[in-house]
Each structure stands twice: as C-alpha cells, then as structure tokens.
Amino acid sequence: MTELFADRMKGASDSFIREILKVTDKPEVISFAGGLPNPGLFPVEAFAEASARVIRNSGRQALQYSTTEGYLPLREFISEQYYQKDGLRIDPDEILIVNGSQQGIDLVSKIFLNKGDHVAIEKPGYVGAIQAISLYEPIFHMVTLEESGIDCESLESILTENPVKLLYAVPSFQNPSGITYTEETRKKLASLLQEYKVHLLEDNPYGDLRFMGTHQHPIKAYLGDSGVLMGSFSKITVPGIRLGWVCAEKVIMGKLKIVKQAADLHSNYLAQRIMYEFLSNNDLDSHVSTIIDAYGEQRNSMVSAMESCFPKEVSFTRPEGGMFLWVTLPRGNSSMELFDRAIKQNVAFVPGPAFHFEGEGDNSFRLNYSNSNPEQIKEGIQRLASVI
Amino acid sequence: MTELFADRMKGASDSFIREILKVTDKPEVISFAGGLPNPGLFPVEAFAEASARVIRNSGRQALQYSTTEGYLPLREFISEQYYQKDGLRIDPDEILIVNGSQQGIDLVSKIFLNKGDHVAIEKPGYVGAIQAISLYEPIFHMVTLEESGIDCESLESILTENPVKLLYAVPSFQNPSGITYTEETRKKLASLLQEYKVHLLEDNPYGDLRFMGTHQHPIKAYLGDSGVLMGSFSKITVPGIRLGWVCAEKVIMGKLKIVKQAADLHSNYLAQRIMYEFLSNNDLDSHVSTIIDAYGEQRNSMVSAMESCFPKEVSFTRPEGGMFLWVTLPRGNSSMELFDRAIKQNVAFVPGPAFHFEGEGDNSFRLNYSNSNPEQIKEGIQRLASVI
Structure with missing residues (x-):
C-alpha cells in the first residue's frame, strides 16, 4: 500500500548526515x-x-498538560534577554516555546508555504532547514554566502525574477559555513526584504557563542514585524530536552499557535519548568562564558592545525563563534571521495553536497570543533591533511 | 503581509475548546x-x-541530542506490553517515540495526505485530530458511532463512493463519546479496511483505563501491516512531559522517521529516560489500577446523578472506561445555548459542534469526569439539570 504516500514524500530520503553519523560512531x-x-x-x-x-x-502542575504558548516566566526571561542584549522589545506574547528551533522551521513553513511557493536559503544551507522546508514542496533558490554574509546582489536578482515568500537564514556563525553577516549586510538585507515584501526566518542558535569580534544584533532589530526570529537553549544549556522559541508579531503568532497546538499541543512542560528553575538559580552568562572559552580554544586548535598542515590551495573560513567551519578544496576535487579516504584513516567530516541541492558543493566540506578536545583536533587534522 | 499565509491556514481558527477553557478556568x-x-x-x-x-x-547522555526513533529500552518496554496484553508482536524498530499521540496524528497525516485526499473520521470526532488533519486540506467524511462502535454500513457506503486513504478512529473509550467498539465491530471494520485498502490510524490513549467489561485488543491485531497504532503515556502516567508513540510497519516507519526528524529531530530525550527509569522501578499496572478505581468511582457518580436528575428525554452513554461521556438532548435543543445558561450557574462542558463540522451536533455535548471528585460531580450535574 506504499502507493498511498503523499507527494511530499517523493524527494524525502533518510538524512545523509544520519547515515554518515552511523559510520563515524566508532570510538577510534x-x-x-x-x-x-x-x-x-x-x-x-x-x-x-x-x-x-x-x-x-x-x-x-509541572507534570500536567499546559498552555500551547509555553510557560510565561520562561517567555518573560527570553523577552528580557533580547531587551538587554539587543535593545529589542519583544513582548512575551510574541514568543512561542517550541521543541528546539527545528520545530520552529517546520511550523513557520507550515503557516506560510503552499506547494510551489518560492523560498530562498543560504548556499551552503543548514541541512535541517532544507529537510523541514522541503516537505512543503516549495521551489528553492540558493543564495551564495560571502565572507560578509549573504550576497545581497544575488539575492536581489532572484527577488526581481521570483515571487519569494520566505528567506531562511542563520546570520551568526552559520551552519555549515561558520560565516557571520556584518552589520552592513544585515541592514542591506533588511531593506531588501522590506522592499520585496519577503518574510525572514532568522535562525539564531549560535549567536551567543562568540569568542572574538563584536556582538551583532539579530536582523529582526532592523526589520521589525516581517521578521520571524528563532532561538534555542540547545547550544547555551543542553539540547536533549528540546527547547527553543519563535518570536513573531501577533498576527503571525496567532497562526503559529494554531499549528503548534495541532502538532503536539505544547512543548514538554516539565522541561520548561526545569529550564526556568535552572535559569533562576544559575548565572547563564557565566555558564555561556565557559562554553565560549572551550569552543574558542578548540576553534583555535583547528585553525592552527589547518594552517600548518593543509596545502595552500585549500581555503577555509575562520569563524568568530559557533561550532563549525567550512573548507573549500580546489575546483575538481571531491569531498565525497575524500570522505572515503578519510574514514579509512579514522577521521570524519560532512561532505559539502549535504548542504546543497543535486550534488552541488562537492569541493567543500564542514568541520565541527565543539565536540573534540584540542589534542583530538590536532591529530584529526593531521590525518585529514594526509589524505587531502 | 498577512496575505502571504498558506491556503491551509484559511479554515484554521483558534481552538473552540481553548476559548471555552478560558471561561471555565475560574475556581467557582x-x-x-x-x-x-x-x-x-x-x-x-x-x-x-x-x-x-x-x-x-x-x-x-540524557541531556544530549539523541536518535530520532527514541530511547530503545523504552520502545522495548512498549513492544513487550503489546505482546503481554494483546499477543501483538510489534518490533521495537516499528515504534517511534513522539510528543504525545497528538504529534503522531500530525506526522501520519503528513506522510499520507495530499490536498484533496479523502479521510474518514468518527462522528462525533476527536477535536485534536480534526485540527491536525485539517491542516493537510483533505476532504473529510464523518461516520456515525453507534453503541457498538463505528457504523460499518455507513462507512462502506462512503468507501464505495470515495477513494478514502485514511480512517482516524479511537476505538476504546472514544473521545468525545466514551463509546468502545465491540470485538465484532473491530473484526468487521478490519476486513472492510483491508477490502478497500484504507489505512487505519488507530488512536488508543485510554485503552488501559477500563473499569468494567472485558479488555479489547487494538484493531491492528486484526488488521496487520496496514494499521498504524498510537499510544500515549499521558493518561496512564503524566501528560506534561508529552510522550506517546506510533507503531507502524517498516516502510511506513521509514517515512515517519523522516518527517519526525524534520519536525523536531527527536522527542525530549531526558523525558524518555525519566519515563523508562520510572517504569523500571515502579509497577505500572498497580499505578493504572489506582487511576481506574478513581475514574470508575467518578464515572459512577456522574451516571447516577444524571439518572436521578436529568429528564428522561435526555440520553447519554455509559462508558466502560476512559474519561468522557456523551449527552444527547432531544432534537431541536442547542448545547451552545445550554452552555450559556450553564456557565451562569458555574458549571461547564464542551458543546457538540466542537466535535463536528459546520455546526452539526448542536443537540449533544461532552462531559469529562476524570478531573472532578464525586461531590463536585454530584453538585455539577444538579446545576446542569437545573438549566436543561
């Protein structure tokens, strides 16, 4: 009876990254x-x-059913953080608690996208967003990332030719590239999106994990009501309890609450209460500092090792925060082939095509440094250099 | 920019029941x-x-990201329960942990339904299912419930005339009616669904809460691979941590894992670990017995009070388990009007139209007895009788 599946399932296959993670799960x-x-x-x-x-x-109370929007004191905490850090006034009623920002991507896609609608996304793009948005059967347009952020000229030429509804972007320490949009790019992008009446779905799970450079405000700060901004507790506290949030103005929020309720009534209420209790009794900023110090050191180890071991023709990003960096091989080289050689040397990464459509991006790959210590990083980069 | 919302949001409005619950939230x-x-x-x-x-x-481990399918020992526990109680062999790999069975409804709809596909649902039907399935823009067919379960003749006449893909049903202690399908109805329904190649989405959150009569096996026991069966920890332990499950054969499960990953990566892993720890160190059956004893007493209080206070023309179901019963007023009476009079007497219920389409079912309403003690039930039914 498999012929009964919906059309949206045709292109959907098991995550490439899930497959890779199975191979890389060995202790060696x-x-x-x-x-x-x-x-x-x-x-x-x-x-x-x-x-x-x-x-x-x-x-x-904490083990009982609760409200769809989420625990009010937790939403007030999030609202207060935006005001303190970014001068951004977001009413707690404009915040919805979701199961990690991954669920935010699904719900926002659900309220906006008809089959065949146009969506723009960064190139390379976050694979979880590509998967979630794909299920609404849109037409994707990928927009190149440069060192300063999204290429606004490329984006504008896409917007002039296509009725794009939504741009999905990770403007700070982007996954997979590690790139952060400059303030200038943020402002230029905001005015472009306003001109063409495009909603921004701004995903910001890494923004607080900055180990160098200066803090950038979310693009929503320049954009106002047409911006939908997401955040997550996964990277600044713990990910396993699946807590993130979506900020949107009240009309959009009304629709989001309807689809959230239909999706799972509300996010785990016990987890929300535990998170709020944790935040009330501990200094989040000092905990985040500890994470930043560690990731900064790990990032430095990786960058140094690459600078000394990699051939000059191989370029890579030098992120100011977050968990990832992006390597580009000279044209004609294949990261998929490199992966096969690397895994024999017991070192692994995610090949570029995972973050593109139709096999593009094969001369690039993503490296994560948040989950290895400096010794492992040095050793791993040496192994990788030996097969490049 | 509200014109940008997807077509699926047109009919979707804030839950009628949510609105009612706001009015009924006062302590009096x-x-x-x-x-x-x-x-x-x-x-x-x-x-x-x-x-x-x-x-x-x-x-x-418990606070880290985890696998999409869910914690294996928890899935093994669920598998073992089906074998012990129903002789049903469901491999742990055919079980997906979800955020309450509400999320199961959303995910199953997502893998099966194109816009305009035909879906059958009980009349009256579970409002959360109507909301979740509606967002996939199907054509609904409601099938009358009789004392013995779904009316198979009505269903067959719908199936002969429409290419129905999916039937959503709550065969045990149905929400809202409290009705349980007899074994005969279950078998008849299973063969009908097989004949017409219709998938069953069988929702069974209340099945273990039986205080009289004999246990009925899930319809999946008579149906095999075309049956998708859901269960939930919400009613037998606690609902706030949002843990339920979907059982489906491997091809369907492969698709479900893809949409689950896109929806929120995985369900709260800490909650899964806590649930398994609870189940390992406590006797679930004895805990469920305690719930059954309490709900049975509450149900009896409600039925007795209604038998002595309600006019003879008012009929109602006498559930053998679960949390709800269903009242039918003589034709021409309106439960919406009754609600307005009842709330003035500080007693509340959910009017029938919430469980129907287009205002149907106005001469009926749902009563919940799981969350009131026998004294409150007696007093509440007297107040209700005074306004009927």
Whole structure:
C-alpha cells in the first residue's frame, strides 16, 4: 500500500548526515562530522537540582498538560534577554516555546508555504532547514554566502525574477559555513526584504557563542514585524530536552499557535519548568562564558592545525563563534571521495553536497570543533591533511 | 503581509475548546469541559526520584541530542506490553517515540495526505485530530458511532463512493463519546479496511483505563501491516512531559522517521529516560489500577446523578472506561445555548459542534469526569439539570 504516500514524500530520503553519523560512531574515529555541543560542559548538577525542586515543589502542575504558548516566566526571561542584549522589545506574547528551533522551521513553513511557493536559503544551507522546508514542496533558490554574509546582489536578482515568500537564514556563525553577516549586510538585507515584501526566518542558535569580534544584533532589530526570529537553549544549556522559541508579531503568532497546538499541543512542560528553575538559580552568562572559552580554544586548535598542515590551495573560513567551519578544496576535487579516504584513516567530516541541492558543493566540506578536545583536533587534522 | 499565509491556514481558527477553557478556568466553576487527567493521582515522588537518578547517573547522555526513533529500552518496554496484553508482536524498530499521540496524528497525516485526499473520521470526532488533519486540506467524511462502535454500513457506503486513504478512529473509550467498539465491530471494520485498502490510524490513549467489561485488543491485531497504532503515556502516567508513540510497519516507519526528524529531530530525550527509569522501578499496572478505581468511582457518580436528575428525554452513554461521556438532548435543543445558561450557574462542558463540522451536533455535548471528585460531580450535574 506504499502507493498511498503523499507527494511530499517523493524527494524525502533518510538524512545523509544520519547515515554518515552511523559510520563515524566508532570510538577510534575522530569525528568532526556531528554537530553536538560538548557534553562535558553540561551543567548536570544544576539540572539535577532544578529538576528535583520543580517536581517536589510543583509536580502536580509541572507534570500536567499546559498552555500551547509555553510557560510565561520562561517567555518573560527570553523577552528580557533580547531587551538587554539587543535593545529589542519583544513582548512575551510574541514568543512561542517550541521543541528546539527545528520545530520552529517546520511550523513557520507550515503557516506560510503552499506547494510551489518560492523560498530562498543560504548556499551552503543548514541541512535541517532544507529537510523541514522541503516537505512543503516549495521551489528553492540558493543564495551564495560571502565572507560578509549573504550576497545581497544575488539575492536581489532572484527577488526581481521570483515571487519569494520566505528567506531562511542563520546570520551568526552559520551552519555549515561558520560565516557571520556584518552589520552592513544585515541592514542591506533588511531593506531588501522590506522592499520585496519577503518574510525572514532568522535562525539564531549560535549567536551567543562568540569568542572574538563584536556582538551583532539579530536582523529582526532592523526589520521589525516581517521578521520571524528563532532561538534555542540547545547550544547555551543542553539540547536533549528540546527547547527553543519563535518570536513573531501577533498576527503571525496567532497562526503559529494554531499549528503548534495541532502538532503536539505544547512543548514538554516539565522541561520548561526545569529550564526556568535552572535559569533562576544559575548565572547563564557565566555558564555561556565557559562554553565560549572551550569552543574558542578548540576553534583555535583547528585553525592552527589547518594552517600548518593543509596545502595552500585549500581555503577555509575562520569563524568568530559557533561550532563549525567550512573548507573549500580546489575546483575538481571531491569531498565525497575524500570522505572515503578519510574514514579509512579514522577521521570524519560532512561532505559539502549535504548542504546543497543535486550534488552541488562537492569541493567543500564542514568541520565541527565543539565536540573534540584540542589534542583530538590536532591529530584529526593531521590525518585529514594526509589524505587531502 | 498577512496575505502571504498558506491556503491551509484559511479554515484554521483558534481552538473552540481553548476559548471555552478560558471561561471555565475560574475556581467557582465546576468544569466538565477539559480533558485533564486527575493530577492528584500523578506519581510525583516516583518521578522526582527517577529524574534525580537519571540526571545524576547519566546526565551527560540524557541531556544530549539523541536518535530520532527514541530511547530503545523504552520502545522495548512498549513492544513487550503489546505482546503481554494483546499477543501483538510489534518490533521495537516499528515504534517511534513522539510528543504525545497528538504529534503522531500530525506526522501520519503528513506522510499520507495530499490536498484533496479523502479521510474518514468518527462522528462525533476527536477535536485534536480534526485540527491536525485539517491542516493537510483533505476532504473529510464523518461516520456515525453507534453503541457498538463505528457504523460499518455507513462507512462502506462512503468507501464505495470515495477513494478514502485514511480512517482516524479511537476505538476504546472514544473521545468525545466514551463509546468502545465491540470485538465484532473491530473484526468487521478490519476486513472492510483491508477490502478497500484504507489505512487505519488507530488512536488508543485510554485503552488501559477500563473499569468494567472485558479488555479489547487494538484493531491492528486484526488488521496487520496496514494499521498504524498510537499510544500515549499521558493518561496512564503524566501528560506534561508529552510522550506517546506510533507503531507502524517498516516502510511506513521509514517515512515517519523522516518527517519526525524534520519536525523536531527527536522527542525530549531526558523525558524518555525519566519515563523508562520510572517504569523500571515502579509497577505500572498497580499505578493504572489506582487511576481506574478513581475514574470508575467518578464515572459512577456522574451516571447516577444524571439518572436521578436529568429528564428522561435526555440520553447519554455509559462508558466502560476512559474519561468522557456523551449527552444527547432531544432534537431541536442547542448545547451552545445550554452552555450559556450553564456557565451562569458555574458549571461547564464542551458543546457538540466542537466535535463536528459546520455546526452539526448542536443537540449533544461532552462531559469529562476524570478531573472532578464525586461531590463536585454530584453538585455539577444538579446545576446542569437545573438549566436543561
């Protein structure tokens, strides 16, 4: 009875990255393939305490069904953070708690996209967004990323020729490239999107993990109501409890609440209560500093090792934060072939085609540095250099 | 820029029940409107202990990202339960952990339904399913429920005239009616669905909460691979951590994993670990017995009060389990009007149109008895009788 599947399932296959992660799961492999935060930095004891307090003191509420929008004090905390860091006034009623920003991508796509609608996304693009948005059967347009962020000229020429509804972007420490949009690019992009009446779906899970350079405000700060901004607790606390959020003005939020309720009624309420208890009793900024220090050191180890071991023809990004960097091989080289040689040397990464359509991007690949220590990074990069 | 919303959002409005619940949230109101399990029965201390053990002993794994399919020991537990209770062999690989069975409805609809596909659902039908499935823009056919379950003759006449892909049903202690399909109806339905090649989406959140009569096996037991069966921990343990599951054969499961990953990567992993820890250290059957005893007493209080206070012309179901019963007023009476009079007397219920399309079902309404004690039930039914 498989002929009964919906059309949207035709192009959908099991994630390429999931397949890769199976191969790289052996202990002898140094893996730069995954996208995991470093579990050594998880505030385990603080979570154990927060969880015990919430269940013992408020268990009958915290374990019951709750509201679709999410726990109000948690939304107030998020609202306050935007005001303090970015001068951005986002009412708690304009915040929806979701299961990681991955669910935000799904829900926002669901309220905006008809089959055949036009969507723009960065090139290379975040694979989880490509998967989630693809299920709404849009026409994708990829827009090149430059060192300063999205290429606004390329984007404009796409917008003049196509009725694009939505741009999905990760403007800070982008996954997979590690690129961060400059302030100038952010402003230029905001005015372009306003001119062409395109909604921005701005995904910002890494923005707080900056180890050099200066903080950039979300593009929503320049854009106002047509911007939908997402954030996540996954990279600044822990990912396993699946808590992120979507900020959108009230009309859009009304629609989002309808699809969130239809999707799963509400996000895990116990987890929301535990997260809020954790945030109330611990200094998030100081915890984030610890993460930044570690990732910064890991990023430096990787960049140094690459500078000394890689051939000059191989270029790579030098991210100012986040968890990933992006390597470009001279044209004609294949990262898919390189992967086969690398895995024999017990080192792994994600080949470029995972972040493109139809096999493009084969001369590039993504490296993750958040989940390996400096020694592993040095050793892994040496192994990788030996097969390049 | 609201003109940019997708077509699927046109019919979607904020849940009628959400609106009702706002009115009924005052402490002086005796509410039979919600669908909440009784929080007084939550195993709070056992969850506090399970949570402390999981975080302290395995925090770095339990708080990290995990696999899309869900925690294997939890899936093995569910598999074993089906074998013990129903002789049903469901491989753990044919089980996907989801955020309550509500998410199962969304994901199953997503893999099967194109716009304009035909879907059958019980009349009256579960409002959460109507909301979730509606977003895939199908053509709905409602099939009358009789005392013995779905009316197979009505269903067959719908199937002969329409290419129905999916039937959504709650065969045990249905929400909203409290009706349970007899074994005969289950078998007849299974052969009908096989004949017409219709997938069954069988939702069974209440099946274990039987306080009289004999256990019925899921229809999947008579149906095999074309049956997709869902279950939930919400009614037998706690709902706030949003854990349910979908059972489907491997080809369907492959598609479900793709859409689950796109939707939110995986369900809250900490919650899965806590649930498994709870199940390993506590006797679920004995906990469920406690719930059954309480709900059985509450159901009896409601039925007795209705038998003595309601006019003879008002009929109602006498459920053998679950959380709801269904009242039918003589034709021409309006439950919407009754609601307005009832709320003035501080008693609430959900009017029938919430479980139908286009205002049908106005001479009926749903009563919940799981979240009120026998004294509240007696008083609430007297208030209700005074306005009928």
